[in-house]
Each structure stands twice: as C-alpha cells, then as structure tokens.
Amino acid sequence: MTHLFAQRTLVNLPATIDEIADRINDSNEEITLCYSNNPNHSPKVWLEAPNCYIDPIYETQVDEAIDLLDQMLGELRE
Numbered sequence: 001m002t003h004l005f006a007q008r009t010l011v012n013l014p015a016t017i018d019e020i021a022d023r024i025n026d027s028n029e030e031i032t033l034c035y036s037n038n039p040n041h042s043p044k045v046w047l048e049a050p051n052c053y054i055d056p057i058y059e060t061q062v063d064e065a066i067d068l069l070d071q072m073l074g075e076l077r078e
Contacts, residue, residue, distance in 0.1 A: 002049065003051050003054050006047045006070075007045070008046070010044070010073070011042070011043075013043035016076070017033075020073075021035075024069060030061075032047070047065055047066065
C-alpha cells in the first residue's frame with residue numbers, strides 16, 4: 001500500500017513530466033511522481049511513497065519532495 005500526497009491539478013501535462021519524475025526520484029528513491037492524463041479530466045500529478053512515510057520521522061523528506069515538485073512546476077509557469 002502506498003501513501004499519496006501533494007496532488008496538483010494542471011492545465012496541461014508538461015512534456016518534461018518524466019524528467020521531473022526522475023529528479024524527484026533522484027532526490028529520494030522512495031518517493032515517486034505519478035500522473036494521470038485522462039482526456040476527460042484535467043491532468044493531475046501527485047507523489048507516492050510507502051505507507052511508512054506517514055510517520056512524522058519522514059516529514060522533512062516529504063516536505064522536501066513537495067517543495068521540489070512545486071518549484072519545478074512553478075518554473076514551467078514562468
């Protein structure tokens with residue numbers, strides 16, 4: 001079972017989504033970026049990690065992954 005967090009809805013799925021996923025995984029091998037590009041809904045991206053990541057001991061790592069995701073998505077909007 002995995003823990004989902006940091007879901008973001010996008011206007012368009014970025015062409016660089018796989019690069020973004022690689023950068024997040026490089027910074028933490030346990031946290032992965034997932035995405036859905038269902039044509040009937042707005043594209044969504046979110047982070048997944050093992051259930052143990054709901055433990056407060058991992059809070060810093062989770063926060064860093066969320067910050068990195070938001071930073072990279074922010075750079076796309078600029």
